[in-house]
């Protein structure tokens with residue numbers, strides 16, 4: 363019987379966020395945004411979501427039952443600092459109870475400090491487009507580290523900086539709804555500075571903490587691999603959205619597009635103890651800058667269920683190999699699928715984990731895998747139209763339904779790996795992908811040279 367065994371001590375987790383789980387976070391900008399008709403696809407508002415503010419512990423029991431040894435959650439800035447410089451001790455107490463609850467269940471928390479939502483007061487002062495955000499974020503982070511640092515050793519500063527900046531300041535789909543490349547560039551610069559300031563602030567309070575960014579990495583490949591135009595667009599998107607931020611916080615240099623020059627940002631140099639990676643799939647691009655619906659790869663026959671993105675497990679392997687150049691441990695801080703039927707998720711989980719395993723075998727230092735997510739989450743402006751949970755959520759009754767992939771994840775965690783039997787039972791069509799893909803030739807763009 364073939365099996366893929368993960369290193370001893372590998373961390374198995376799920377990832378969550380405050381606004382998407384806690385409920386009644388009415389003092390942040392996203393809550394205000396949801397109330398405006400037309401902003402959310404299904405006209406819903408987040409409301410109680412999974413009711414974690416009152417009863418996260420019931421879901422922590424579910425997490426413990428799956429055998430998780432880590433859980434990623436975020437703290438809500440708007441709860442902890444409801445007015446500038448004013449701290450809500452009851453909110454800190456609630457987080458302390460939650461964090462204790464995780465430890466009591468043998469689950470190590472990883473805490474994200476900014477996961478898309480902002481206090482209303484910050485939004486009113488210009489949000490992330492105002493350079494003052496760096497100072498505000500630093501003060502908030504330093505306070506949180508002082509109050510909660512005895513219970514948290516791993517901190518993610520900002521979740522998906524580029525996604526947030528693009529959705530809120532370039533595409534205008536999220537608050538504050540701006541559409542400006544200039545604002546986008548400003549916000550990205552402030553994010554790098556805020557990340558760096560947070561890194562130093564945490565280390566001042568907690569020298570032994572592990573601090574990193576949670577970076578979304580999206581695959582971009584040319585739709586027509588031999589076309590210079592398509593190759594150029596894919597390479598540009600890859601450089602701007604995937605590597606610019608990581609390069610800045612490693613080398614202290616912002617590379618400008620097309621190798622036009624460098625901007626130094628020394629405060630950001632060396633400000634990552636680990637790299638957090640959120641990976642969901644890839645897009646194949648044509649010169650028009652447009653995502654095109656792509657046919658599913660023939661060997662997997664994955665449907666394309668979500669925002670024109672192709673499910674591409676091999677892409678995770680490719681990123682993990684490229685990330686070796688930073689010489690930092692990698693935590694896969696998110697990977698998951700919107701699949702309310704749960705027909706595809708088991709194969710998705712197995713195929714991605716197999717690629718993580720192959721990358722570890724080939725020298726990637728991957729320490730953790732966090733599946734997005736435990737219980738169906740409120741998906742920002744998609745509302746409840748997408749269901750990412752290992753457990754389904756009935757938003758009327760708060761009832762949870764355990765999905766088949768939750769049972770599969772429990773088996774994987776118990777075995778600390780993947781067995782042939784699991785694949786045969788849950789996704790026999792990907793057997794070869796799981797056990798033989800180490801032999802699959804890498805696409806040109808993921809050559810050894812890239813990884814060096």
Ligand code: IFM
Pocket residue numbers: 379382522640696734739741750
């Ligand atoms: O739900 C989001 C999360 O907030 C950030 N990463 C992607 C997830 C799925 O879209």
